[in-house]
Amino acid sequence: xxxxxxxxxxxxxxxxxxxxxxxxxxxxxxxxxxxxxxxxxxxxxxxxxxxxxxxxxxxxxxxxxxxxxxxxxxxxxxxxxxxxxxxxxxxxxxxxxxxxxxxxxxxxxxxxxxxxxxxxxxxxxxxxxxxxxxxxxxxxxxxxxxxxxxxxxxxxxxxxxxxxxxxxxxxxxxxxxxxxxxxxxxxxxxxxxxxxxxxxxxxxxxxxxxxxxxxxxxxxxxxxxxxxxxxxxxxxxxxxxxxxxxxxxxxxxxxxxxxxxxxxxxxxxxxxx
Amino acid sequence: xxxxxxxxxxxxxxxxxxxxxxxxxxxxxxxxxxxxxxxxxxxxxxxxxxxxxxxxxxxxxxxxxxxxxxxxxxxxxxxxxxxxxxxxxxxxxxxxxxxxxxxxxxxxxxxxxxxxxxxxxxxxxxxxxxxxxxxxxxxxxxxxxxxxxxxxxxxxxxxxxxxxxxxxxxxxxxxxxxxxxxxxxxxxxxxxxxxxxxxxxxxxxxxxxxxxxxxxxxxxxxxxxxxxxxxxxxxxxxxxxxxxxxxxxxx
Amino acid sequence: xxxxxxxxxxxxxxxxxxxxxxxxxxxxxxxxxxxxxxxxxxxxxxxxxxxxxxxxxxxxxxxxxxxxxxxxxxxxxxxxxxxxxxxxxxxxxxxxxxxxxxxxxxxxxxxxxxxxxxxxxxxxxxxxxxxxxxxxxxxxxxxxxxxxxxxxxxxxxxxxxxxxxxxxxxxxxxxxxxxxxxxxxxxxxxxxxxxxxxxxxxxxxxxxxxxxxxxxxxxxxxxxxxxxxxxxxxxxxxxxxxxxxxxxxxxxxxxxxxxxxxxxxxxxxxxxxxxxxxxxxxxxxxxxxxxxxxxxxxxxxxxxx
Numbered sequence: 067x068x069x070x071x072x073x074x075x076x077x078x079x080x081x082x083x084x085x086x087x088x089x090x091x092x093x094x095x096x097x098x099x100x101x102x103x104x105x106x107x108x109x110x111x112x113x114x115x116x117x118x119x120x121x122x123x124x125x126x127x128x129x130x131x132x133x134x135x136x137x138x139x140x141x142x143x144x145x146x147x148x149x150x151x152x153x154x155x156x157x158x159x160x161x162x163x164x165x166x167x168x169x170x171x172x173x174x175x176x177x178x179x180x181x182x183x184x185x186x187x188x189x190x191x192x193x194x195x196x197x198x199x200x201x202x203x204x205x206x207x208x209x210x211x212x213x214x215x216x217x218x219x220x221x222x223x224x225x226x227x228x229x230x231x232x233x234x235x236x237x238x239x240x241x242x243x244x245x246x247x248x249x250x251x252x253x254x255x256x257x258x259x260x261x262x263x264x265x266x267x268x269x270x271x272x273x274x275x276x277x278x279x280x281x282x283x284x285x286x287x288x289x290x291x292x293x294x295x296x297x298x299x300x301x302x303x304x305x306x307x308x309x310x311x312x313x314x315x316x317x318x319x320x321x322x323x324x325x326x327x328x329x330x331x332x333x334x335x336x337x338x339x
Numbered sequence: 340x341x342x343x344x345x346x347x348x349x350x351x352x353x354x355x356x357x358x359x360x361x362x363x364x365x366x367x368x369x370x371x372x373x374x375x376x377x378x379x380x381x382x383x384x385x386x387x388x389x390x391x392x393x394x395x396x397x398x399x400x401x402x403x404x405x406x407x408x409x410x411x412x413x414x415x416x417x418x419x420x421x422x423x424x425x426x427x428x429x430x431x432x433x434x435x436x437x438x439x440x441x442x443x444x445x446x447x448x449x450x451x452x453x454x455x456x457x458x459x460x461x462x463x464x465x466x467x468x469x470x471x472x473x474x475x476x477x478x479x480x481x482x483x484x485x486x487x488x489x490x491x492x493x494x495x496x497x498x499x500x501x502x503x504x505x506x507x508x509x510x511x512x513x514x515x516x517x518x519x520x521x522x523x524x525x526x527x528x529x530x531x532x533x534x535x536x537x538x539x540x541x542x543x544x545x546x547x548x549x550x551x552x553x554x555x556x557x558x559x560x561x562x563x564x565x566x567x568x569x570x571x572x573x574x575x576x577x578x579x580x581x582x583x584x585x586x587x588x589x590x
Numbered sequence: 591x592x593x594x595x596x597x598x599x600x601x602x603x604x605x606x607x608x609x610x611x612x613x614x615x616x617x618x619x620x621x622x623x624x625x626x627x628x629x630x631x632x633x634x635x636x637x638x639x640x641x642x643x644x645x646x647x648x649x650x651x652x653x654x655x656x657x658x659x660x661x662x663x664x665x666x667x668x669x670x671x672x673x674x675x676x677x678x679x680x681x682x683x684x685x686x687x688x689x690x691x692x693x694x695x696x697x698x699x700x701x702x703x704x705x706x707x708x709x710x711x712x713x714x715x716x717x718x719x720x721x722x723x724x725x726x727x728x729x730x731x732x733x734x735x736x737x738x739x740x741x742x743x744x745x746x747x748x749x750x751x752x753x754x755x756x757x758x759x760x761x762x763x764x765x766x767x768x769x770x771x772x773x774x775x776x777x778x779x780x781x782x783x784x785x786x787x788x789x790x791x792x793x794x795x796x797x798x799x800x801x802x803x804x805x806x807x808x809x810x811x812x813x814x815x816x817x818x819x820x821x822x823x824x825x826x827x828x829x830x831x832x833x834x835x836x837x838x839x840x841x842x843x844x845x846x847x848x849x850x851x852x853x854x855x856x857x858x859x860x861x862x863x864x865x866x867x868x869x870x871x872x873x874x875x876x877x878x879x880x881x882x883x884x885x886x887x888x889x890x891x892x893x894x895x
Contacts, residue, residue, distance in 0.1 A: 068689070070650060070652055070686050073682045073685050073686045073689070074647045074648070074650060074682045074683070074686065075647065075682075076680070076682055077637070077638060077647050077682050078679050078680075078681070078682075079637040079638060079806075079819065080637070080638045080645055080647060081645060083643055083645075116808075116819075118640040118642065118643060118645070118808065118810075118815075118817060118819075119492050119494075119640075119808050119809075119810035119814070119815075119817050120492065120493075120494060120808060121806075121807060121808045122806060122808075122819070123835070142835040142836040143495075143834075143835025143836065144494045144495055144497075144835070145835075146835065147493075147495075148493060148494070151493075157643055159643070159645065302834070303832065303834070303840060304831075304832050304833065304834045304840070306804065306805060306806040306821070307804075307806065309679040310674070310677065310679070311674055311675060311681055311802070311804070312803060312804045312805070312806065312821075312824075313802065313803030313804070313824075313826070313854075314803060314805075314824070314831070314832065316850075316854070316858070318853070318858065319853070319854070319857065319858025319859075319861050319862065366812060369812035370812070372812075373812055373814070485809075488810050488811075488812060488814065489810075491814055492810060492814055500828070500829070500830045501792065501825065501828045501830060502789075502790065502791045502792060502828060504791035504792055504793045504796075504879075505791070505792040505793075505795075505796060505823075505825050505828065508624075508792070508793050508796035508797060508877075509633050509796060509823065511604065511606045511623075511624045512604075513603045513604040513623075514793075514877065514879065516879045524791065525789035525790075525791035525793075525879050526789065526791075549790070549828075549829070550829050550830075551790055551829045551844065553786075553788065553789045553790060553844070556786070556787050556788070556789055556880060557789060559787075559880075560789075560879060560880050
């Protein structure tokens with residue numbers, strides 16, 4: 067039998083220290099950091115970031131690279147506000163990866179529709195980077211992103227190159243100067259989906275964003291002939307452990323940390339409350 | 340790192356909250372070292388009228404004097420903390436609104452103070468904006484200490500919102516409601532480590548109502564135990580007459 | 591014979607499990623008011639310590655302990671917690687305490703007006719189990735660990751040819767949950783009638799031998815450098831249970847929280863682990879300030895009332 071020390075040495079709550087080697091303010095309320103961390107993970111998975119004394123928060127990975135881990139973090143609470151004050155060269159505590167991934171390996175040859183709203187675009191960037199690496203394996207890839215205003219748009223650099231490779235559509239809830247805005251239309255992302263998605267055949271939709279956006283988009287896609295098994299969503303809940311113990315992220319018996327955060331829509335459809 | 344400038348002040352109250360700060364005997368030196376205390380009349384003679392980073396205020400606003408003091412403190416403070424139930428809820432002083440003046444007059448210290456020259460006694464957040472509340476009569480000394488540390492590391496303080504029953508059950512107390520005592524535990528915010536109920540005293544509700552206090556059912560339960568509504572309300576009024584009045588009006 | 595601590599029921603104003611100093615304190619008359627879970631799933635667990643960015647595992651005080659006089663409902667509660675805490679990603683603190691435990695059960699003959707363990711299919715889960723035969727106890731071993739323990743302390747036991755009969759294994763129940771198939775009831779509107787009587791005090795969560803949800807938070811010392819990350823129990827009936835940064839609450843209504851608890855107990859856990867979470871101890875009804883009888887509610891919905 068293992069000794070007490072051996073047992074505690076396998077402490078899943080104990081994080082490790084990683085260095086930030088890139089920091090960028092992404093929008094008025096979010097920033098992007100890159101960690102020097104060779105992590106074997108899937109697109110859609112998340113990690114926990116923490117600062118001693120401040121606390122821990124789950125953050126989805128927004129990159130897909132064997133070399134590093136990128137995170138786009140919105141400043142909403144104590145942990146994320148404190149993380150925002152870090153800079154290149156600083157270190158933070160991390161553990162992971164956790165959760166399910168978008169089953170991209172199984173979607174070869176499919177047309178992919180990616181719909182993201184606000185900070186929900188972050189994990190989708192990981193999906194896009196995966197597809198970019200294996201572009202020839204996928205059919206048509208369309209991106210639909212909605213942001214509050216142009217200044218809240220994420221990944222403006224990447225958008226430029228995505229525009230060349232994919233069909234990119236962007237909407238803003240509100241545009242101060244519509245005349246000068248060339249990147250997107252005024253309206254909701256659902257409108258973009260409605261106008262541009264024609265065919266559900268051989269297609270899969272990947273959604274991430276606020277619950278209301280997911281609900282409305284899924285509803286719309288189903289009207290266009292998508293079955294709920296052709297739609298993948300990412301759910302967000304309060305989480306403390308990431309390993310199915312703390313019970314906080316449970317949605318009708320499903321653990322967001324173990325069974326999600328990526329769910330096939332039919333798994334959660336009835337339970338979007 | 341420059342130490343934050345901190346002041347401890349009191350309006351009308353019993354000063355028990357400020358005592359709770361000092362009751363952190365084992366760590367009071369740590370507190371003094373971590374912050375720059377500019378005024379705290381329990382431990383120093385100096386007065387201070389400059390800017391404050393953190394301003395603790397105990398006591399309720401019962402007079403024009405209090406009004407002046409609290410407004411001026413607000414003007415020169417970055418963060419204001421309502422410390423204790425008088426500052427957070429109105430407490431005992433606020434009861435005067437609900438009683439005849441002639442019944443209360445014999446009870447006041449009228450020789451020394453003119454302390455009823457405004458219509459009613461108020462919690463300080465009814466007069467000025469406050470950043471944080473640390474409720475309790477008295478507040479938990481540990482909580483004051485935790486608060487100071489969290490503010491020092493730049494964290495936003497989240498006050499404890501769960502009902503008293505949770506901590507009470509963790510301490511494996513026998514339930515006072517089963518002994519037909521008007522214990523307010525189920526509808527009152529904890530964070531007090533259930534100190535009263537653990538020592539056999541009912542919860543009088545000094546930390547204020549929970550976000551979703553279920554009044555209707557609480558009163559119904561008490562009625563079934565044989566209590567009249569006014570008996571139950573009297574206990575509730577002890578610390579939070581104003582909040583209870585508002586909450587009941589909302590129903 | 592190795593020296594071990596004994597944890598057993600004690601009754602003062604209420605009955606609860608405690609470390610025993612004096613054997614005369616042990617009280618076995620009825621089931622305890624409080625469950626045994628705090629000995630494995632601690633009320634405050636230090637997950638790790640830190641000093642600046644340096645982290646290290648905590649030291650854990652452990653004592654070999656015999657948990658004596660534990661009823662089947664609490665034993666099944668431990669079995670369920672094992673399923674959660676000793677899964678593919680085991681919780682080391684829980685595991686260390688379980689590894690150091692002998693579960694020495696006591697078979698109940700009859701439940702009180704609130705318990706209904708026969709309705710939830712309890713399993714045999716113990717190292718040793720005692721059956722009260724009036725002037726002596728029959729002991730049954732459930733594990734190798736139990737047998738080794740009996741052998742180690744054999745001077746206290748006598749071998750016997752007497753068998754534990756089916757009758758001995760029965761527990762008389764006065765209350766019954768008539769179905770554990772409640773999935774179809776989720777939308778039933780009468781849940782609302784019951785949930786609106788709930789004070790959301792969380793007593794049921796804390797009294798439950800299964801409930802194990804927790805919060806993780808950091809504590810820091812006055813040097814503002816060293817501290818520790820700790821976990822403390824949480825109650826799903828309290829409004830803040832699903833509050834995320836930015837102040838959104840996922841289960842904001844009383845009824846959604848109320849149903850979450852019942853469905854976790856009866857349905858969700860079964861879907862994942864093939865066992866009904868609830869062990870029928872009835873503490874959540876007995877200890878509820880308003881005695882919310884959800885068992886009766888399920889029975890009524892089943893009967894179409």
